[in-house]
Amino acid sequence: MSERTHIDLLAESNEFRRPRLIRFSDCDPAGIVFYPQYFVMLNGLVEDWVNEGLGLSYHGLVAQRRIGLPTVKLEADFRAVSRMGDQVMLGLTVERLGSRSMALLVRCFDAAAGELRMQVKQVLVTTSLETHRAVEIPPDMRAAIVRNAPTLG
Amino acid sequence: MSERTHIDLLAESNEFRRPRLIRFSDCDPAGIVFYPQYFVMLNGLVEDWVNEGLGLSYHGLVAQRRIGLPTVKLEADFRAVSRMGDQVMLGLTVERLGSRSMALLVRCFDAAAGELRMQVKQVLVTTSLETHRAVEIPPDMRAAIVRNAPTLG
Amino acid sequence: MSERTHIDLLAESNEFRRPRLIRFSDCDPAGIVFYPQYFVMLNGLVEDWVNEGLGLSYHGLVAQRRIGLPTVKLEADFRAVSRMGDQVMLGLTVERLGSRSMALLVRCFDAAAGELRMQVKQVLVTTSLETHRAVEIPPDMRAAIVRNAPTLG
Amino acid sequence: MSERTHIDLLAESNEFRRPRLIRFSDCDPAGIVFYPQYFVMLNGLVEDWVNEGLGLSYHGLVAQRRIGLPTVKLEADFRAVSRMGDQVMLGLTVERLGSRSMALLVRCFDAAAGELRMQVKQVLVTTSLETHRAVEIPPDMRAAIVRNAPTLG
Numbered sequence: 001m002s003e004r005t006h007i008d009l010l011a012e013s014n015e016f017r018r019p020r021l022i023r024f025s026d027c028d029p030a031g032i033v034f035y036p037q038y039f040v041m042l043n044g045l046v047e048d049w050v051n052e053g054l055g056l057s058y059h060g061l062v063a064q065r066r067i068g069l070p071t072v073k074l075e076a077d078f079r080a081v082s083r084m085g086d087q088v089m090l091g092l093t094v095e096r097l098g099s100r101s102m103a104l105l106v107r108c109f110d111a112a113a114g115e116l117r118m119q120v121k122q123v124l125v126t127t128s129l130e131t132h133r134a135v136e137i138p139p140d141m142r143a144a145i146v147r148n149a150p151t152l153g
Numbered sequence: 154m155s156e157r158t159h160i161d162l163l164a165e166s167n168e169f170r171r172p173r174l175i176r177f178s179d180c181d182p183a184g185i186v187f188y189p190q191y192f193v194m195l196n197g198l199v200e201d202w203v204n205e206g207l208g209l210s211y212h213g214l215v216a217q218r219r220i221g222l223p224t225v226k227l228e229a230d231f232r233a234v235s236r237m238g239d240q241v242m243l244g245l246t247v248e249r250l251g252s253r254s255m256a257l258l259v260r261c262f263d264a265a266a267g268e269l270r271m272q273v274k275q276v277l278v279t280t281s282l283e284t285h286r287a288v289e290i291p292p293d294m295r296a297a298i299v300r301n302a303p304t305l306g
Numbered sequence: 307m308s309e310r311t312h313i314d315l316l317a318e319s320n321e322f323r324r325p326r327l328i329r330f331s332d333c334d335p336a337g338i339v340f341y342p343q344y345f346v347m348l349n350g351l352v353e354d355w356v357n358e359g360l361g362l363s364y365h366g367l368v369a370q371r372r373i374g375l376p377t378v379k380l381e382a383d384f385r386a387v388s389r390m391g392d393q394v395m396l397g398l399t400v401e402r403l404g405s406r407s408m409a410l411l412v413r414c415f416d417a418a419a420g421e422l423r424m425q426v427k428q429v430l431v432t433t434s435l436e437t438h439r440a441v442e443i444p445p446d447m448r449a450a451i452v453r454n455a456p457t458l459g
Numbered sequence: 460m461s462e463r464t465h466i467d468l469l470a471e472s473n474e475f476r477r478p479r480l481i482r483f484s485d486c487d488p489a490g491i492v493f494y495p496q497y498f499v500m501l502n503g504l505v506e507d508w509v510n511e512g513l514g515l516s517y518h519g520l521v522a523q524r525r526i527g528l529p530t531v532k533l534e535a536d537f538r539a540v541s542r543m544g545d546q547v548m549l550g551l552t553v554e555r556l557g558s559r560s561m562a563l564l565v566r567c568f569d570a571a572a573g574e575l576r577m578q579v580k581q582v583l584v585t586t587s588l589e590t591h592r593a594v595e596i597p598p599d600m601r602a603a604i605v606r607n608a609p610t611l612g
Contacts (some may be wrong), residue, residue: 024334024508024521025499029390030221030282031335031522036196039189042482047482059544062483063490068183075228081285084335085518129183134232176353177368178346181483182490182543184369193331200329212391215330218338237488238365313524336527336588339533349495374489416555435489443497
């Protein structure tokens, strides 16, 4: 694959991080993560970030408030393979906050050595789940994002 | 989402195309395709292209010849939602052929109206499944790609 | 695994059948179908049966009429492994038709030799997707099932 | 669905338990767990049980020792729906230990109220991943199972 990159695990960071075990069900006949499965994992990270990082309810957002967070654009780089049994760290940083969209950097790295496995730059839009059209980011969500990352405000 | 794009369904094309029904299992609680599922679908299209477009065996490549086709880079745009029951068309074009990699344009559009749903520019590398390192594209695969798209030769 | 069973491919049958290629994405690090993936495949067969065998619209049933077809009980036997690249046949037979439920026999066998790979006896209930409670099988669905399998009427 | 069942959460138990959040990606257009996804979750529970309950390495078993744990038979009952955002508990008990197989009871229940959502009786066989034939349960695995559940010895 391409050049190796390492994450400085001790650096000060606003990154929202959660550990993850690479499971049998994530892997393909080559014994490594089937790449669409990374997007499932990282969607789970977005859920955890909304619930635990922002202190909102992802499921309430979708099921009660009928607001979706679809991805409209993404760029992914896969740098090194992840194997069944690997302990990885998933990380999320908000890079840009618009009125109806946000740009995230989400990534997966080796939890011990910090080797970057893959990263995604991803634009999410807040939409109405009735019309599938973009709507303003809800004020409580915006406030929570800015509270965590004041430079975005 | 972003601007609508339509595919000219009658245009002369080297695109490898296969129809696909959007299934219940492709969709999320918003009733639309869960985006990682597009990558599963498009991985299936790459399989069909190798088997039927190139006349090789994808499964022989992986299981017997131990050659993988991992994605090392992708850029995806999601333009319009696909709903359960939609009849879509998946298309694949080789845009660049390197010695150990190739760039593909793969996309999903409405089978009747040609409306673009999403597209991905994707770089695949041929690797040894023993070492997960890049290897030369096998000569029979290169020959078959060039036969279909002479301008790449 | 357990004893081998073969399907008589020429026998007269009311079984609804559809061919399926075992794909890379269906398989696990052991190179064989990851068993939950069989249930995804067989859920797709139920979709095709409703659409093509019964001449109704599965997606209309779920999305417009808000009727679900959840499984409440299943018994599965896995007799022989399926490998990436295998051409299999999926088959569905209605074994019992109740007022709000039906019992299906769904199975997967080798498309050429007829060797049984796995089979499932599955009870489906028609439910309201508003309440998730059982409702009567819709009359058009019941009529179509009986038309195909008069002994159930 | 069928009759409701509750788990006595305070009862003495040999059950191996792990909590799990029902995620967006587990759910279908009806907003409830897509049933094949339960089997993915429960396969993850088997992984955790081997790693943490038995103190072995599931991934070492598969990748280095080339021993698989395929399911040859299962019976599942689905009693109540699980919704996106639910906190559930997954539990595993060994019910029978043979020479080359074991019978497990695995189940999912509401983590707070103990309401049973679904349960599976499942027979796993230890196999050689070279031949896909049954082999003896490895002595370290058998010893760890008996240590946890002496009545099985």
